[in-house]
Amino acid sequence: MQRRDILLGIGIAISGCLGTSENNKYEPDLDPFDGYPPLPTQIPPQQIFDPTTFDVAKVNSQTIPLAPLKTVYNWHQRGEARFVDSRSQTQYERSHILGSILSPAPSGIGSSDPTSDWPKNDRIVTYCGCPLHLSTLRAASLLNSGFTNVYVLQDGFWEWHDRRYPLAGNDLNLAPKIWIIHGKTDPSFSGKTVWIRELQSGQVEATMIQTNGEFKSDIRFSNISLTTPISIEAPHRTIVSPLSSLIDTTIEI
Incomplete structure (x- = not known):
C-alpha cells in the first residue's frame, strides 16, 4: 500500500449507557480518566501493522499517521492505546468511544486536561466526527507538547458508531443528519x-x-x-x- 499525504490546515469522563453490536462483555473501567478502554472478556489476537503504510496528515508542522479503523479497533479491544475525543463536551456526553476521555481540539482543557500526566511515549488515538479536522488539530498539539506515539482514527467517530463498536454515553442511537x-x-x-x-x-x-x-x-x-x-x-x-x-x-x- 502506498502512503498518502493529506494536507490539513489545521477532561472529562462520564458514566452512561454502553452500546456494542458484539456479545462481548467488559470489565469495569477502574480509571475513567486514563483513556484506556476497559478490557473485554474475549480479547482478540494482536494485529500486526506497519505504520509506514498509514496515510498521514500534515498539521501545524507535524506529520500525523492516520490509523485505519481495523487497526484502531484491535488496539481498543486489547487495551493497547489511550483514546482522546477531540469534540465538544455535548457531543462527547451523547456518545463516545468506550473508555475515551474528552480533550477538545486544539489544546485540551489546560492544566486539568486528563492527558497532562500521561507518559509521553504511550500510544494515543485522537478522533472526531469531521472525521479528521478536530482530531488532527488535537494530535498536533499533543505532539507539540512532547508526546511521541500519537495517531488519528482515519475513519472518524461516526464510522465507529455506525458499526456499533463499543460506545458509552447517554444517547447512543442518535445519528444526526449531515x-x-x-x-x-x-x-x-x-x-x-x-x-x-x-x-x-x-x-x-x-x-x-x-x-x-x-x-x-x-x-x-x-x-x-x-x-x-x-x-x-x-x-x-x-x-x-x-x-x-x-x-x-x-x-x-
Whole structure:
C-alpha cells in the first residue's frame, strides 16, 4: 500500500449507557480518566501493522499517521492505546468511544486536561466526527507538547458508531443528519482553520481553508433545525446565521 499525504490546515469522563453490536462483555473501567478502554472478556489476537503504510496528515508542522479503523479497533479491544475525543463536551456526553476521555481540539482543557500526566511515549488515538479536522488539530498539539506515539482514527467517530463498536454515553442511537457547509474567503488565509459552532450547546466542527480560499465541512450536530443559529468563524471574521441560510449555497466571508 502506498502512503498518502493529506494536507490539513489545521477532561472529562462520564458514566452512561454502553452500546456494542458484539456479545462481548467488559470489565469495569477502574480509571475513567486514563483513556484506556476497559478490557473485554474475549480479547482478540494482536494485529500486526506497519505504520509506514498509514496515510498521514500534515498539521501545524507535524506529520500525523492516520490509523485505519481495523487497526484502531484491535488496539481498543486489547487495551493497547489511550483514546482522546477531540469534540465538544455535548457531543462527547451523547456518545463516545468506550473508555475515551474528552480533550477538545486544539489544546485540551489546560492544566486539568486528563492527558497532562500521561507518559509521553504511550500510544494515543485522537478522533472526531469531521472525521479528521478536530482530531488532527488535537494530535498536533499533543505532539507539540512532547508526546511521541500519537495517531488519528482515519475513519472518524461516526464510522465507529455506525458499526456499533463499543460506545458509552447517554444517547447512543442518535445519528444526526449531515449538513454541508461550503464557503469561500480570501485565499491568503489558505491553511488556516474555519470553526463551525452551534452556540447553544457548544457543538463544534472545523475545516481547512484551501489554496483557492474555499472551505467545506460536513457537520453532524444533534438536535438542530433549519432555524438554529450557527457560527462560522474564519481567521478574520465571524458570522452567525440560521442553518437554513448556510446550506445549499456558498458562504462569502
